Amino acid sequence: MSAQPVNPNLPPDHVTVFIDGVEMAAPKGSMIIQAADKAGIPIPRFCYHDKLAIAANCRMCLVEVEKMPKPAPACATPVMDGMKVVTRSDKALKSQRNVMEFLLINHPLDCPICDQGGECELQDLSLGYGRSVSRFVERKRVVPDEDLGPLVATEMTRCIQCTRCVRFTAEIAGTYELGGMSRGENLQIGTYDGKPLTTELSGNVIDVCPVGALTNKVFRFRARPWELVARESLGYHDALGSNLFLHARRGEVLRAVPRDNETVNECWLSDRDRYSHQGLGADDRAVQPLIREGDDFRAASWDEALARAAQILRDNAADDLGMLVHPSTSNEEGALLARMAEGLGTGNLDHRIGQRDLSGDAVAAPFAMPVADIANAGTIVIVGSNLRHEVPLLHHRVRQAWRKGARVHVVNPVDFDFTFDVASKAIVAPSRIAAALGGTDLAAAVGEGERMVVIVGALAEAGAHAGAIRSAAERFASAHGAALCRIPQGANALGLSRHGVLPASRDAQAMLRDTRSAYVLYGIEPGLDFADQALALKALKGAQVVAFSQFACASTRAVADVILPIGALPEIEATLTNLEGIDQRAVPAGRLPGEARAGWRVLRALGGELGLDGFEFIDIAPLGASMQPRHVAVQSGQAPQVDGGLELAVAPAIYRSDAMVRRAPALQAHPLTLGPRIVVHPADAGALGVGDGAMARVSNHAGTATLQVTVSDQVAAGTVFVESGYGATAALTAGNVQVVPA
Template sequence: MLLTLGRIVVLGMKIKTNTPVAKKAREGVMEFLLMNHPLDCPICDQGGECDLQDQSMAFGADRGRFTEMKRSVVDKNLGPLVKTVMTRCIQCTRCVRFATEVAGVQDLGMLGRGSGEEIGTYVGKLMTSELSGNVIDICPVGALTSKPFAFKARNWELKGTETIDVTDAVGSNIRVDSRGPEVMRIVPRLNEDINEEWISDKTRFCYDGLKRQRLNDPMIRGPDGRFKAVTWQDALAVVAEVLHQVKREEIAGVAGKLSDAESMMALKDFVNKMGSDKVFCEGNGPNPPADLRSNYLMNTSIAGLEKADVFLLVGTQPRVEAAMVNARIRKTVRATQAKVAYIGPPTDFNYDHEHLGTGPQTLVEIVEGRHPFCSTLQSAKNPVIIAGAGLFEREDQDALFTIIQSIANKFNVIRPDWNGLNVLLLHAAQAAALDLGLVANPIESIKSAKFLYLMGADDVSLDKVPDDAFVVYQGHHGDKAVYRANVILPSSAFSEKEGSYENTEGCTQWTIPAVPTVGDARDDWKIIRALSEVAGAQLPYDSLLAVRERISMVAPNLVHVDEREPCTISSEVKPPVKQQVSFTPFKTVVENFYMTDAITRASKIMAQCSATLLKK
């Protein structure tokens, strides 16, 4: 006989869970849970995937003994994303714990006592967190549901497709639920190495942008400035004719931030075959550090951040640039009391941090050993430096990364057993573009271009494009760059095609088509392949498998799906940099978290979030 935690445990004892006593006890507990819970199952959006419903069916009785009036609670306004029916709430406090511990906002709490106890916001404010939608998943009843999805569909009507998110560089694992040709909702999939079981609000709610402002047919701008729908043959013939009228050094191609690896490989091969090497990806700057993969990836890995004890964030605001990376940093800070220091414009983090400065001057002081934070770095066991990809756009980026590398070498950030020097990328296409060699200078390429091929590139500056340049826009939304285009070629969105994406830590993942393409749209690489044949420079692949075989020759890591290819640790191989550091303060790269690409800018839900949650 053993005494364990105040209980007597007999060796060899048998515990029975199906006796009448155990069954009656479970039914009694369920009766108390359902005492004030309304019979809303027929009209509740949680019906069919409700935890309380499942438990009641498995362990509850077929009737209850409470005859009193059920309690009624006023609904709370949490914002444009989360719908509340607080009468259904069973006070499990999961949402309160999530908001406090994971999201890092003190917006939800338990109010009142006894029978008047209820969950709400303390001062009637909205839930202003970039992770607020996750309370929908963790609510075991229908008290918190998706406001945009309310009364749109039942879960048994939906087809679930496991794919990945492309609204940032994290590559969160998601499930796209669709009904027929329409995406109805997006929910997270479990991946402990990347996004755990959470996703950001932008990932979860941007799906309505997939059906708005879509490009359906190939179009050519006429002499009157208006677009006219034409056939694919006519559109490709016009583009091919112009291609043969310009010099080869006047051809340039730009890959957009949502481009997959296959389309970027096809674009690079096509432009190269036409005699030009001016191909780049938007967001990678004029001279990206593409010689070594360790210079532009998160070498620690997202999950590896949990081993760090000191964070130095340089020119990056992970809360709006990569919400799931920020959640991982917060988790580490809560679990191990890790210290966080930040260099950049003042911002609101949801964990304790020390603001060291706004520009490179602080970095110079640290590398010279004159800053008080040096002692913290010196005593750290596993220090981590995270540089923002926004530094790629600065003219002094080479000098900046040299200083950051020097800090890493000086304070033992890079060791054989630990590489804490990281770059946090902004866009889904950036890592694969650098692996594939899309590194031309954007300013020089655009200035000299008489033929500019924009593949979903909406945020590249077109101010310096010559007035007589011929611009081809290939994309899925009528966004910014359409207004400058001469020819429009409609392509598939990420939810409609199979493509490879490499996230910020160097892990390659695939998107899987969840819905059919819109109108007469085609996959990006197929459009370029067809154009190459019409232009007389046919590319040597006709299938997705053949394109991936071509990719394996250039960047073999991009064909190893769901694997994170380790980087070579390099600390002394960079050539000396003669560039001078500019002491201009770092800028905020993401001005509006909810609108960062063509899909989110077309989303009505994201527009509501911008108008409501970003109000000052």
Template structure:
């Protein structure tokens, strides 16, 4: 019988690598084929997530086509495969080329491995061991390069740079900020910022990971430890609801640095600076390591037994109807469920984690994304509503940035001109009080395109005014879906925390349904989706977070909450807590404000220090084991709650370990309701309050390097020039808002009728909340 021909799929080609036949996709580069086959090829400039540069030439291999060898070795990273190609990665010709390239790369390298932070995990070290010479044949003096100060996060030692341009390609193609580049040629060739400025990207720390040498290193970690001293513990990020996967690098239980852990569906191989550097805040001066009780107005450190007895007595002093339980939206599933058990045991229906929410008309809670994170990169059109996506969820913005590079049309309706790193196809920037009307105009365009308006919105949509820009946005969303593509409507934190968020949410959902787009609402809090799934919200007759402050309780239990910074209305929070008879605080920190209002502080561990479960924006429950040690006598929150619940003899606290606790956890998903807030017209100047990227929780507010970063702007009143002139203000003097003096910044990004004053700053945390009418005057 004659031999049968080999069948090859139409999108595959047959090649041979070092005598091994393999099939690889058409259009692949040789290095991609060998990586999939497990055949190593040395490289420096190549990175699977970055555009090909072919600048280092370390991956030179011998290639044969049609039985004839190519005259020169070819770069494996830039040579596409072809049918019948033969590749030799270990031939004499290939090895000779690779060793010669290594010798050239080391001509000017300082060879300072003993003092380099990259020592022990350096690609150049590894490659030099395999492909380098023991003695250099070059005797010329090595060149030196002056270092640039590019900010508080990344340290530079550019004499070590081998010009692979990975950092340049990352900053331009992934971060999208074009802050790094190559300058000059030959022996004057340098990598750096063009005008000697800080790198201000929210993803800048990733250039440390992609750098194959010690030219770019982690500045806060500098000279702290060697790679072999560190223990890597898998963990997850907890400053937004994406749940990026990461490694905690610890020594003797202390987190010294954080690096990304690959997960293509969540964070790929990247990590935002917020998640990379926040660990500094874990070791702040006001981290509390022992239980404390206030007696006769004085704080005293005490034993756990005494502190739990005092806490139990305080919680039982008032009836359950007078107890309010407020917890941070990053609280884990285990702790959230125990707090609900405690609330039931004490007879309280007043439990809430939605501290930054102002509008509860629809009882909204965080929901998983309709369009998963991994698919956002494939959208052909997107609508952003009240969304500063770069700073609210940096790695989701990265996905949208990649979609924009492929031609996606992105539209925005925002209360300020936010700084996107891609061009918008259309944008409406209106004052906060006009945001609902601007979105209604888009909804009217959707109705004109054939959609049926829901009854609750019909009159408002009918009264709205639309224009050609709105028609274009609706058409782009519909066209993206009809062309077998994807589209998404993303509701951001500036909309979810808006005083009329129920309107924005309902209209955005209608637009998504009318166009066939996915509806993704950014959760406010790292575990807001998990806490909503467990029903950690008010029970029947219970008060929500804002109502608990407007109708003060006699007792409060605060869990992981730092007043006033974590509240939408910090002044109302302080007023309610000051007026309470007793306040029991479970906290990792003892801030001055917390000491003023609390009666008992029970020190709890932070997420990297506990076993916990968090649910991300895709509804994925991610478990994490303790990777670091809590300081002093601080304990995991679930253990403290178990001890307190046991001391109070409450039902549901009989378990012995974490497994027993998890066995008793059941989903009790909170049910949203249909409802719309009253639309009161606001006059004068309205406050726009957004949470700064590096001040959204207590740990970030204590991370020194992040707080020194330019993205962490100083507190100020931001007005556009015309508005400032109308109010008789100028940038030379401070402005008075309520009882606070703030500098004035003229900012063209702010619309008329708006004062942009960021929240969570020490000076701004107690100002009137988002959407409130404020009076500005010269100080």
């Protein structure tokens, strides 16, 4: 290695290295293994992961470097100009094989029964670097397993102490739940306190584990990897649209794994997207068309059910019809619903079923800053959001920015737990969020930060004061030159807005207040998905209802006259539009249950039965080609009346956010599923005479519930915090509440 650059034409921040005789340019400070990976030269490794800090503790990546007397770990040796590296010399191969022999000394020989068999990095590398016989004759050590909760299974005797899982929980999840205990041959990886993993990203430790020590508890022993077929799909429980593969065997979806996309979810996946497929097999899946007869339902043929649905829509067309659509509905289905509404002459069409205040600019808009760029923001202001639960991997991007030095400011009614430090916070009642955004305290704390982004979440967008908060957020972002990023309220809220699933006349709240004689419900669980459950159920029970549904649940049966079974996203071909405005495609992985059909097929058949234009296609390709953005002049909705009493702050419970997640047993057993409760400030609890853990009667104009009380100073004074998605709290989301001891 000379003092002069080997290649003077390279940029000043690059050097020339030679790996196995191949000359290449590599950034200064990068490691040998990174340069080799870029050139496609394989170097074995276990502890190295390109998203985690370098540990250099497995030593499997030892290579020979010119003028170095001993083999060097490729993951921890920085490149230098003129460096010559050999990855498969006798010295390198002997070192790698010795390391493999040491790794296998205590590893159990249980490959035939190991649930990681077939996709185990240790198994793969041992084939190339292991001996045919072991020279180790002493007893192997045994490590007791830990119960890490309902999602991750453990066989810690297999652990090779690569510490990938430890670094993941510390660096990516930010929860520091796993660590190494004891030393030397007694080193064990665990939680120390024996408690389950509580991070919302815990399933990623399965992906980073190179052996069978941490595996998918839901998928375990259900299939071998070579039996599975991988299909590209998307996460549809938040607006990020995480890319993933669904693995299926004979049409049954058995697991989900992340699909790399650096601009969306990198190589990670939230637990909600990873395990929600369990809901596909729920007992109340809608598997055949049903028609009401008296107080019960009977099975019907598709022809009969479509004829009955068409008759209801003909008899109640134009302004007598309201059409309510779940915000995770695909673009194809949304476009057909908009065509159907136009053909039937109704402007009462809306997907914003979970939002109370539709005044002002209540239509979803794409982020003003790409998600990947948020990781490089300098100042971030979070408004009205439990971001960690609402969009877990967007929260991860904010944590990335914080680790690079960004300052995070929060305006919220609850002091939620984030995995980053907060530079300033205003914990105020929902009615005061708009004033806090316009106040001098926040402006002084934020200053003139560079690369500023304002993120507005569900507590603001879906609450009773959403209109005022949206306006205040726009003014704040404009005054500070910040990118305004309002999180769409639904996995495809942005796509549905683009394709015209918006009201030309009555919005979702208006068509429920001013009841229609008939409704179309699309993908909705009526008992839990509406912002005002009492108002919705009252309107629906007094009307004729055609329900397109994945589930024939009790609340759907209570209101529907016809139930048409449709497929969920893992079972159909569809596109969703994520929060950046990017269309992403999913292909079917699981087979449709029973007589269920893809929603676009059912809509096509119903449109044909009604004789409407735009339903002449027979395949999804011509449907996609015919879809165009549809502009709807949406009038500002009516702001809701606010009752007296304690203000209500409502956020969706992380694992109760939609019908599919609510039916995933593993997620319902997770520690983050806390159950229905109210959280009250200590001062308010004292004034009301309720204590922590006591039961209280909580009521408003919509209903009454008896709930357990949690007293916490994390909630703003004068405010009650409730998580939605539970039957017990459904009625309470409609307005401010009165609380008395039970």
